[in-house]
Amino acid sequence: MRKFYTEISLAATNGKKQLAILVDPDKFIEAETGFYLKKLPKETTHIFVGGSTVDKSKTEKTVHAIKVETDLPVILFPGDYSQITEIADALLFLSLISGRNPEYLIEQQVKSVEKLKNSKLEIIPTAYILIDGGKECAVQRVSGTKPIPQSQVETIVNTALAGEFSGKKLIYLEAGSGADFPVSEEIIAEAKKALTIPLIVGGGIRSLEQQNKAYKAGADMIVMGTHFETN
């Protein structure tokens, strides 16, 4: 059986940069899956599936359509426990540790257990840190939590380290889907210096130049979503 976290971690250790493309089930048309996948860069290593708000059965339909067309690992990136489906390969077991809303720190996780306790999904404990990307994003609205301003580099790094010390296996720095500007190189570099676990960076990354800057600063994996959406 493939161990998806081990692969991510090994790639990070070896400096092999990873690219996850985020599919938002709400905006995905299953009939166009083949066409959509063909548009993705050949460097793509993972497909993430999730959204801040998604219709109940839509995630499973989306994951199924994608798995029929590609062997890339499909990893759930859920905004809510109802988005969990067993047919994916792994689950980012998110905790929104930049915020102080218990619903997104532990309540959603407890609600997910009934579905997870007998499932084969690989569960990857992930600390999710929301950082200001220049405009109010969906995660901020849905979770009712404030992003950390980009000027507060020390707070961001300490939050990430608190995640690592709590046993999280991944740190995800998020500027918000469709952000005006992505997480700064300074923040990425400082976080990378402090952490020993892989670092994911997403939100507002649209160009190759922005990708390369984030990689060079120390991101092990980049997540891009909006750039590949068709509408």
Ligand SMILES: CC(C)=CCC/C(C)=C/CC/C(C)=C/CC/C(C)=C/COP(=O)(O)OP(=O)(O)O
């Ligand atoms: C681990 C379990 C069971 C649940 C996770 C619940 C938590 C803690 C979620 C973290 C906070 C959150 C709401 C994350 C959403 C992540 C996500 C998929 C964002 C993408 O947002 P879009 O839906 O693309 O936003 P737009 O529609 O504005 O583009």
Ligand SMILES: O=P(O)(O)OC[C@@H](O)CO
């Ligand atoms: O849609 P974009 O801005 O690429 O963001 C991707 C992801 O980090 C959102 O959770």
Ligand SMILES: [Mg+2]
């Ligand atoms: Mg989006």
